[in-house]
Amino acid sequence: MVQLDVKGWFVAAVPTVGVLALQGDVREHRRVLESCGAATAVVRRPEELERVQALVIPGGESTTMWRLARTFDLLEPLRKRVEQGMPAYGSCAGMIMLADRILDGAAGQETIGGIDMVVRRNAFGRQVDSFESDVEMGGLDRPFHAVFIRAPWVESVGAGADALGRAASGDSAGRIVAVRQGNLLATSFHPELTGDPRIHAYFLEMVKEAS
Numbered sequence: 228m229v230q231l232d233v234k235g236w237f238v239a240a241v242p243t244v245g246v247l248a249l250q251g252d253v254r255e256h257r258r259v260l261e262s263c264g265a266a267t268a269v270v271r272r273p274e275e276l277e278r279v280q281a282l283v284i285p286g287g288e289s290t291t292m293w294r295l296a297r298t299f300d301l302l303e304p305l306r307k308r309v310e311q312g313m314p315a316y317g318s319c320a321g322m323i324m325l326a327d328r329i330l331d332g333a334a335g336q337e338t339i340g341g342i343d344m345v346v347r348r349n350a351f352g353r354q355v356d357s358f359e360s361d362v363e364m365g366g367l368d369r370p371f372h373a374v375f376i377r378a379p380w381v382e383s384v385g386a387g388a389d390a391l392g393r394a395a396s397g398d399s400a401g402r403i404v405a406v407r408q409g410n411l412l413a414t415s416f417h418p419e420l421t422g423d424p425r426i427h428a429y430f431l432e433m434v435k436e437a438s
């Protein structure tokens with residue numbers, strides 16, 4: 228968003244971070260982003276996508292998000308923006324949406340893609356529906372206490388993607404749960420639910436570097 232002062236002079240270009248609002252915990256992400264000083268907007272239509280400089284894809288249900296993205300003619304515009312380098316962060320269902328390949332998807336389930344990784348849906352959910360674990364994250368000063376809800380895990384990452392975070396405790400210790408590839412970031416867990424803004428702040432640094 229280009230900002231003008233009262234006389235119409237250009238003062239600064241402040242990136243607006245969109246939150247994909249087809250389904251999922253949109254409000255919680257907006258709250259954390261805004262607490263970190265970001266300007267946010269909801270994205271449900273292609274015109275709204277055009278007006279944002281970055282995008283957060285919330286947790287929820289990836290099969291529903293995929294179907295609604297098709298219905299609202301958003302899937303191709305989302306793919307195009309990601310290909311053009313728009314910074315995007317996906318949490319849980321959002322991680323699934325950013326994966327190039329998924330396992331245990333619904334019949335015909337499509338993603339936006341962009342991160343060279345294989346993500347297994349509901350992987351942790353086969354053990355327990357939800358749990359908490361510390362995550363060791365590259366780029367963060369100390370472990371992140373993370374909440375997982377019917378969460379995916381990352382089976383493998385390709386050469387271009389960086390396994391940024393791994394579960395540090397419990398049965399799933401060592402599993403990849405955070406990945407970065409260029410301007411794209413994905414986590415299996417829900418940092419918007421725990422009151423620790425460091426993942427969102429990390430993403431906003433990525434947005435700043437890209438703009």
Ligand SMILES: NC(=O)CC[C@H](N)C(=O)O
Pocket residue numbers: 285286287288289290318319320321323348349376377378379
């Ligand atoms: N909390 C979540 O976002 C769960 C993700 C969900 N299991 C899915 O497949 O999309």
